[in-house]
Amino acid sequence: MGALGFFAALLLSVMGMGRWKETGSPYWLIGSIALFVLTLVGALTSRGGRKKAG
Numbered sequence: 001m002g003a004l005g006f007f008a009a010l011l012l013s014v015m016g017m018g019r020w021k022e023t024g025s026p027y028w029l030i031g032s033i034a035l036f037v038l039t040l041v042g043a044l045t046s047r048g049g050r051k052k053a054g
Contacts, residue, residue: 009039 016032 006039006043009035009042013039
């Protein structure tokens with residue numbers, strides 16, 4: 001996951017939280033939390049999977 005993808009997913013999760021506050025629908029809250037968790041997992045696994053050359 002690149003830096004652009006990370007910040008795009010982070011922005012989408014924050015926008016989803018705002019939509020949840022507007023509508024009160026639990027689906028926006030669940031989707032935003034799930035997207036945030038997937039973003040963190042993707043960032044941690046992509047960073048930990050790289051090995052140094054040499």
